[in-house]
Amino acid sequence: MKRAPDFRLPSGPGTFVSLAELRGKPVILAFYPADWSPVCGDQLALYNEVLPEFEKYGAQLVGISVDGPWCHAAYSKSRNLRFPLLCDFEPKGEVARRYGVYNATAGTTERALFVLDADGFIRWSYVSDPAVNPGADGILEALEALGQPGGVHEPA
Amino acid sequence: MSRRETRAHLTVPVGPRDHASGPENAPLTLVEYGDFQCPHCRNAYPIVKRVQQQLGSRLRFVFREFPLTQIHPEAEHAAEAAEAAGAQGAFWQMHDRLFERQFALDDDSLVQYATDLGLDGDRLRGELDAGTYRTKVRDDFMSGVKSGVNGTPNFFINGVRYDGSYDLASLLEAVSATQEA
Numbered sequence: 145m146k147r148a149p150d151f152r153l154p155s156g157p158g159t160f161v162s163l164a165e166l167r168g169k170p171v172i173l174a175f176y177p178a179d180w181s182p183v184c185g186d187q188l189a190l191y192n193e194v195l196p197e198f199e200k201y202g203a204q205l206v207g208i209s210v211d212g213p214w215c216h217a218a219y220s221k222s223r224n225l226r227f228p229l230l231c232d233f234e235p236k237g238e239v240a241r242r243y244g245v246y247n248a249t250a251g252t253t254e255r256a257l258f259v260l261d262a263d264g265f266i267r268w269s270y271v272s273d274p275a276v277n278p279g280a281d282g283i284l285e286a287l288e289a290l291g292q293p294g295g296v297h298e299p300a
Numbered sequence: 301m302s303r304r305e306t307r308a309h310l311t312v313p314v315g316p317r318d319h320a321s322g323p324e325n326a327p328l329t330l331v332e333y334g335d336f337q338c339p340h341c342r343n344a345y346p347i348v349k350r351v352q353q354q355l356g357s358r359l360r361f362v363f364r365e366f367p368l369t370q371i372h373p374e375a376e377h378a379a380e381a382a383e384a385a386g387a388q389g390a391f392w393q394m395h396d397r398l399f400e401r402q403f404a405l406d407d408d409s410l411v412q413y414a415t416d417l418g419l420d421g422d423r424l425r426g427e428l429d430a431g432t433y434r435t436k437v438r439d440d441f442m443s444g445v446k447s448g449v450n451g452t453p454n455f456f457i458n459g460v461r462y463d464g465s466y467d468l469a470s471l472l473e474a475v476s477a478t479q480e481a
Contacts (some may be wrong), residue, residue: 190451193368193369228372279450
């Protein structure tokens with residue numbers, strides 16, 4: 145099992161989220177190429193809708209793209225998103241590179257999913273065809289496999 | 301890094317809890333996960349009708365609720381209204397009415413449609429207020445999520461997710477070309 149590379153990224157104008165502060169519960173990282181593109185919209189709209197199911201596992205979802213804070217803020221507001229979008233904006237794509245999911249040709253992240261356990265280890269990952277919305281079934285199966293429905297993992 | 305199979309499968313088979321149009325033993329089954337407030341589902345609605353007309357008794361069409369309520373605030377009640385109409389034996393009439401009048405899906409309109417269809421409008425309003433069909437809608441939704449539904453409309457042909465375009469020619473060809481069950 146591989147420990148997930150740590151990061152601290154803007155989640156909006158003047159606010160930040162670090163992976164370390166999410167320790168203690170499962171974390172879903174959803175890298176997506178860009179705000180506003182139609183496929184991403186579908187994908188994030190779906191996750192927004194499935195959020196209560198993720199929460200049953202005590203999991204925190206975060207979206208990550210190379211878009212900047214103001215772009216995220218406008219996008220999130222327009223889609224009524226109820227989970228944070230993080231900005232892998234400066235240095236551009238640095239976090240995606242650490243996770244091996246930066247597409248230097250496109251200048252965006254790949255469409256990639258990671259499920260981390262409460263201790264910050266990568267338990268499942270998936271890179272999707274950029275044009276195909278990967279759905280939420282893989283994430284739910286991975287959370288189920290963590291074997292802690294309904295509860296937050298208690299650190300030993 | 302895993303790359304999962306992209307062609308998802310229906311995890312909950314078509315059964316008695318479903319709304320189905322067409323013979324139960326039809327060799328072809330088309331399942332749609334749809335949202336009555338979704339413009340793309342509205343666009344697909346007449347196309348599905350054409351596919352049904354073309355294939356006749358070879359096809360069974362099933363509609364499951366997949367309301368994206370965070371972007372479509374009236375989709376949940378529209379879905380529940382369709383289920384409520386179904387309880388009064390008129391699911392498909394309401395399904396058609398909702399797509400044809402997608403521009404007006406507020407509660408008063410939903411009750412009006414029920415009355416127009418000769419149903420008990422007061423009962424439907426009471427069931428919307430009580431959330432009688434909320435669980436059924438959520439069950440449909442989660443069956444879709446677990447089957448890899450990734451947007452609306454999403455079609456499954458004999459249990460396999462169809463990732464192609466839903467224009468008439470493409471959908472008709474995909475359904476027709478499917479190995480009959």
